[in-house]
Amino acid sequence: MRVLVTGGAGYIGGTVTRILLARGHEVTVYDNFCHSKKIAVAKNARLVEGDVADRALLEKTLKESRFDGVMHFAALIEAGESMQRPELYFRNNTAATLSLLEAMVATGHDRLVFSSTAACYGEPESTPILEDARLKPTNPYGESKLLVEQMLGWINSIHGLRYASLRYFNVAxxxxxxxxxxxxxxxxxxxxxxxxxxxxxxxxxxxxxxxxxxxxxxxDYIHVEDLAEAHLLALNALEQRSRVIYNIGNxxxxxxxxxxxxxxxxxxxxxxxxxxxxxxxxxxxxxxxxxxxxxxxxxxxxxxxxxxxxxxxxxxxxxxxx
Incomplete structure (x- = not known):
């Protein structure tokens, strides 16, 4: 399998990349290194240095290698910072992801695993939280991810983009x-x-x-290797399913x-x-x-x-x- 991993020099993306490579898959890491370093890129992974907002580079990357799936981790992740600078989160998490979705549709790529968040739920009405719980984020970080999920729903319905949205909690x-x-x-x-x-x-x-x-x-704390396994299962599930949404936690x-x-x-x-x-x-x-x-x-x-x-x-x- 050939997989494009955005944010593949980060903590979760880097872990998923290493597990994919260990299982014999080909991985291209796409990262702008705004909060990571090139040394974090896994050995044997191909690297494309770029921003997810750069639709032209994304299309070039997607055309050069026919990928079996895209795993999208690239994002800003600080809920506290999002309460001070919400515009950064809507630009980097929501608008930039739209560029990725446009590039995927334009190049005929139709399988995406999206790194979402439990912050989509906000203050839950009951616990443990189920996937059909009310979605009402209490910070712009969660809102920026929820907006992506809403875009994915429409693009799935209209363009047939298959996607898995994984809402997870604290990874460690x-x-x-x-x-x-x-x-x-x-x-x-x-x-x-x-x-x-x-x-x-x-x-x-x-x-x-x-x-x-x-x-x-x-x-709720989830081990990063368990989370990585969930991403691989979700990608494989898109062979048979059009769209899935899962919580991942302990x-x-x-x-x-x-x-x-x-x-x-x-x-x-x-x-x-x-x-x-x-x-x-x-x-x-x-x-x-x-x-x-x-x-x-x-x-x-x-x-x-x-x-x-x-x-x-x-x-x-x-x-x-x-």
């Missing part, structure tokens, strides 16, 4: 030789691991008065304090904490139901325990800074 962990390294880093687990490594003085907890067991936000939530406790158990290091006010746009609880993809595609997470997920990340982060 590492595979052998590759893990999470955002620039700048804002995700909870690598930030806590930085404290354990002595690279950061403390971890900030934003909000202690949420309606949760200990007052801190509850999130089905259980952990508070911020529980994640800190897990890091302390795994690393054996004390973690200093600074309590800060809530951040705008942060829902109290986000926990996924992944029963649909389990039933329809046979997906099952191999790394369900939080300590296991964090242990793989800890092993990689120690090697990263060795």
């Amino acid at each position: 962990g590492a595979i052998e030789g590759y893990g999470e390294a955002h620039e700048p880093e804002s995700h909870l687990i690598p930030l806590i691991l930085d404290v354990a490594l002595g690279r950061r003085e403390k971890i900030k907890i934003f909000g202690q008065d949420y309606p949760t067991p200990d007052g801190t936000c509850v999130r 089905g259980q939530g952990f508070t911020v304090r529980e994640v800190i406790d897990s890091v302390q158990r795994v690393t054996g290091k004390p973690i200093a904490v600074e309590e800060c006010p809530r951040r705008p746009g942060d829902p109290a609880v986000l926990v996924a139901s992944s029963e649909k993809i389990k039933a329809e595609l046979g997906w099952k997470p191999k790394f369900a325990e939080l300590d296991t997920i964090i242990r793989s990340a800890w092993e990689w982060h120690q090697k990263r800074y060795a």
Whole structure:
């Protein structure tokens, strides 16, 4: 199989790229390196350096190699930043993706796996969240992804573009030789691991008065390898299905304090904490139901325990800074 991976130098895209290559598939990475580095591109992957907004380059790339599918990870991902600069997110996540969809339609490519987000749901009415739950994002990041899903629905109906939209929650962990390294880093687990490594003085907890067991936000954590497997299953499913939407998660939530406790158990290091006010746009609880993809595609997470997920990340982060 020949696959185009946008954002293939990022954390999730880079993991998927490596797994595809390990299974004998051909991969072209398309990335502008705005939050990553060329060194993150997997060995044996072909590289096209460019922006997803560049429709001409996308069409050239798609015409040069007949791809069996496109996996679209390239996006800005900081919910907090989106509350300050929403225009960046609608330009980079929504408008740029339209250029990709136009290029795919123009070149006859009809299979796309889209990296969506649980932020599409906003503050859920019930948990765990099902795929048919109300879609009402509480930040422009989630809105920018939901707008893409709406575009995909119409382009599927009118142009026959087959797509899978995967809404996932907090991704963590590492595979052998590759893990999470955002620039700048804002995700909870690598930030806590930085404290354990002595690279950061403390971890900030934003909000202690949420309606949760200990007052801190509850999130669903999925191991990046389990998430990658879901993307591969979704791409294969598009041979028979026109469009699918799946949540990808563990089905259980952990508070911020529980994640800190897990890091302390795994690393054996004390973690200093600074309590800060809530951040705008942060829902109290986000926990996924992944029963649909389990039933329809046979997906099952191999790394369900939080300590296991964090242990793989800890092993990689120690090697990263060795």
